[in-house]
Amino acid sequence: MPSLRIALCQVDVIVGALDTNVDLVLEAARTAEDQRCDIAVFPELTIPGYPPEDLVYKRRFVEENRIAAEKVAAASQGCALIFGFLDADDTYDSTYPPTVYNAAAICADGQIKGVYRKHALPNYDVFDEKRYYTPGTEYPLWTIAGTTIGVSICEDMWIDDGPIPIMADGGAQMIINLNASPYHQTKVEARNAIMSKRIAETNTPLAYVNLVGAQDELVFDGGSVVRDADDRLVARAGRFVEHVHVADFAVTDPKPITLPVIDVTTRPSVSVVGLPPVLEPELEPLEEIWQALVLGARDYVKNNGFTDVCFGLSGGIDSAVTAAIAADALGPEHVHAVMMPSRFSSDHSVTDSEKLAQNLGINSRTIAIEPAHHAFLEMLAPSVGSEPLGLTEENLQSRIRGVTLMALANRFGWLVLTTGNKSELAVGYSTLYGDTAGAYAVIKDVWKLQVYDLASHYNHRAGREIIPEAILKKAPSAELRPDQRDDQSLPPYEELDPILIELVEHNRTPSELIEAGFDSETTLRLARLIDIAEFKRRQSPLGTRVTKRAFGRDRRMPITNAYRGTTTRRGDIG
C-alpha cells in the first residue's frame, strides 16, 4: 500500500507580519526536510495571517504577500510545501472590491508549482470571506512523491458535493485541508463529524492542518490530524500549541485520474507505515476553555507589543479568574493587580484579593478611591443637588476606578484587562468607561456559572486552593452601595444564564421563551436589558471567543432597534 510522510505544521502566524510569518514557515519546512517528509502542510492564509480583513484591499499588501510566498517557494527542496496566501493577478484592480483568492501555493524544488483557490467562502458567524474573495472554480490534483493528492481549504470540507468528493472521484489518493478554524466549545466534535462524513463518502485519507494562536477575538486551537481511509486517527497534534507533527500513513491505491494533474515532486517517499501513530491527548472541556482563554490573552497582549497587564482586583470571582488566566498567559511577574476600595467596600474584598495575589505570585497595590469620589460629588453638587445620586454615584465609583487603571497603564506602559463575564455583558450589568475600560476582556465570552466552574477546575488542577474558597463562595456583589448584591438587581445566575443563552445564542424572542414556559416578567426584562446594552457592548473591548455565538463579530445587532419580540402573534413565514 503506498504511503507518505507528512509534517502537520501548526504555526502561530500574526496578521500582517509577512517577514516573521515567512521565517516561521521556513523553520518548520527545515524540520520537515530534516525528517525526510514528503509534504509539509501549513494553515490557511499562512503568509498574510488570518483573517487579514481590509488589509486585502491594500494592493501593496497583496503584492508583498506574493513576494513573501515566492521567498518561501525559493527555499523549498524535495519536500513539497503547501501553505496559504492571497492570490491575485492583473485583474486585481478591474473590479471593486478587487479580485483576490484565498489560495494555497504548492511548492517544491525552489518553485511555486501551482495554486489552489478556495471554492467555498463562509460569510456567516465570524466570517466575511465573500467581502474579500472570489471563489475558485478549478479542481487541480498534485503528484507528490508518486501519490496523487487533492488540496482544499477549510470551508471546502464543510459543504456537501464540494471539492473533496470531486477530487477523490477524480483520482486523489489523499485529501489535504488547510484551516484557520476558530475555536469554540464543541467545535472539535463538529470537525470530527464532518471529517468522518467526507471519509465515508470518499474512502480517502484526510490530513487536516489547523492554525494555532489568537487574532483579536478569535483563537485557533490547532489539533491537526490525519485520518486514514478507514477513518482511523493516525496522527493528532497538540491543542493550543505550536508544533510540527510528523506522521507516516497509508494512502489509497492509485485510481483512474479524470482531473488535471500537476507534478510537484518526484523524490520517492521514505515513509514506512506501521509505526505507531502519535496522538497528543484530547482536552477535558474546562481545560480546553482555560487553554483557549490563556492563549487568547497571551497572543493579544504580546502581538500588540505589550508585556505587562493591570486590572482591578475586586475580591470577586471574575477578577480572580482573570488574574489566574493572566498569570498563566504572561507569567505572574507581568501581572499587576490594583485593589481600589471605596467607602462601600467590605473588608473581605481586600483581604481575599491580597491572598489571591499572594497565591498567584502577582504584583498588587491598593489605591483607595475616596479622594476622587469626594471631589466629584463636590464638583457635581451645584448641578445635581444634594440628594442621594443612586445609580449615578455607583457608576461614578466604577469610572473613577477606570480612570485610575488607565493612569497607571499610561504611566507604566501596561495594558488594561477588563474582568466582566458574558452574563454581565449581556444585560449591561457594568459601567461604560468604568469596569468596561480596558483593551482586552479576558472572560467576556464566559457565562457567569462557567466562571465558577473554571475557578474550581483551576484549583482542582493545581491540587490546592489558589483561588481562595471565600471568593468562590461569597454572594456576587459590585459593592457600589452599602450591602449591595447582584441578586438585588438580577435573578440568581442559575435562572439568568439559561434564559440569556436562549436569547443571545439561539436567537429566540421573549415571546417564544414565554410560550415555552420561562417566567414572563424575568424574560421580558432580560430581553430588554440585552437590547439596551448593545450600545455599551459596541464600546467594550474585544475578548476571546469561546462559544458558538460571542458578542462581537458573531452577533451583529443594530444599536437602534425597535424590535421587542414581545408579540405572541405568530405566523408562517412562507
Added chain:
Amino acid sequence: MPSLRIALCQVDVIVGALDTNVDLVLEAARTAEDQRCDIAVFPELTIPGYPPEDLVYKRRFVEENRIAAEKVAAASQGCALIFGFLDADDTYDSTYPPTVYNAAAICADGQIKGVYRKHALPNYDVFDEKRYYTPGTEYPLWTIAGTTIGVSICEDMWIDDGPIPIMADGGAQMIINLNASPYHQTKVEARNAIMSKRIAETNTPLAYVNLVGAQDELVFDGGSVVRDADDRLVARAGRFVEHVHVADFAVTDPKPITLPVIDVTTRPSVSVVGLPPVLEPELEPLEEIWQALVLGARDYVKNNGFTDVCFGLSGGIDSAVTAAIAADALGPEHVHAVMMPSRFSSDHSVTDSEKLAQNLGINSRTIAIEPAHHAFLEMLAPSVGSEPLGLTEENLQSRIRGVTLMALANRFGWLVLTTGNKSELAVGYSTLYGDTAGAYAVIKDVWKLQVYDLASHYNHRAGREIIPEAILKKAPSAELRPDQRDDQSLPPYEELDPILIELVEHNRTPSELIEAGFDSETTLRLARLIDIAEFKRRQSPLGTRVTKRAFGRDRRMPITNAYRGTTTRRGDIG
C-alpha cells in the same frame, strides 16, 4: 403615449419597528390613493427597516415581518403598493444561515399579488447582504393600470447585464427601483450616472425611490426621482426629508413580452402627462453634508429614546460645530453644553463658549475640574511618584471631563455627544474614555479642514456670526498642558488631511505615498498612528457616515496588525 401617476414614498422607517413602519406605509398609501395614483413605491426593506442585521436570524422576527406585510396588503386598494420586506418560506430553517430574501411585495385590492426577490447582493463597504440573503433568480413583470412594469431593488441597478436590461428586453415599459442607498459625498452623482447608463441601455423610464432617515452610522438621503425614457428628470423629491412625491409621467409604448407577467391592477390610469414636473432643489455640497449630519444625529437620538443631549464645549471649532448641529437637530432647548475648564484652560475658551451658547440659545453650565484633578494626582502619587506625569496627566484631565459628562447624563437622562473629527480619530489624537466617551460622534466622519468649512457655511447661511469668528480663527489646542497647540504634536491640518485621506480612504501604504513624493517622516509617523489608534476607534461611539470610507462598518482593519507598509519592495501580484 401611455402614462402613469406614481407616488414616490420617502418614509423614515425604523429598524425593527414593525407596527410603526406599517402605519407609515399605510398613511402614505392613503395619500397616494387620495391622489388617484396608479403606483405607490416605498424603499427597500420598508417593513423591517434597513439594515436589520442579525434580526434576520430571529425566525419570529421574520414571521412578524410577514404578518406586517400582509397587513399592508390587506389595506391596499386600486393603487398598487410596492414595498420591501423579508421574504422567507418553509426553507427558512433548512440551511444555516437561514434562507431569506431581500424582497419587494407587489400588492393591490387587498392582496399580495406577487413578490420580487433581489438578485444582486452587495457585500462590500458597509454592506453585508450575502451574510443574510439568498439571491433571487426570477424576472417577473407586473401589469399595473395597463402598463407592464419591472420591479428591481437597489444593487440590481448597479450591475451590468442585471435584472434591469433583462426586464426591459422582456417587455417592461418602465422600471421601478426600491432603495436603501446610504449617503456619502458624491453619491448623488454616482446614482445619476448609473441611472443614465441603464436608461441609455434600455430606453425605458426609471422610478428610483430611496429611504430617508438614519440608522446607526448610516444616513439615507431620499432624493427619489423619476427619469423618462429620454433620461429627462420628470420628478425629484427633497433630500433628507420625509415626503410623498406624486408625479405623472410617460412610459414607453407596449413591447413584445417574453417574461412571465402577473396582473396587479386593472383600474385605468388618470395620469395626464404634460403637467410641469416638480423638481425639489439640489443641495450645495456643504449644505448636503450639514443636512446629513443633522438628520443622522436627530434620528440616532430620537430613535434611541432620548430627547436631550450634552457634551463638553471647549471653545474649539469641533465642539462649536457639534453644538450647532445638535441645536438644528433637536432644538436648542434640548442641548446642554458643559464647560469644564482645568488649570490649563485659557480665559477665551470659556468666554468664546459662552458667546456661542448664547448665540445658539442652548443651555450651558460650567464645572471646573480642579477638585478631581487634584484628588487623582494625590491618589496616584504613591504609585507614580511626584515627577510631572506628561501624557498621563493630559489623559487624566480628559477622562475627568468624560466622567463628569456621564454623571450628568446618568442623572438627567441625557445622551452624551462626542465632538471629535475624522482627522483626530484617524491618528488617535484623543483620550479613550475621555473626549471619546459618549453615545454618538456627530462629526466623526468629517475631516478637520471640512469642519472649518462647515462652520463658515453655517454662519454664511445664517447671515450672521453664530459661531464666533474667534473660534474659527484660533490655533487648535487641546489645552491639556500650558500653551499647548495641536501643531506641536501633529503637522498642520493642511498637510495632515491629504495624507490621511490617502492612507485611510484610498488604501495606500506609506511606501506608496513616499514614492509619490509625500514627506517620508510625516507619512510614516501618521501611518503608524493610524494603526495604533485602531483599538481606540473600536471603542469609540458611532457617528454619521458622510464619506465613501468612514471608520466603522466601512473599514474593517484588524487591531492586532503587524503590517507597516513601509517596504519599498514592490512586485506584481500576478
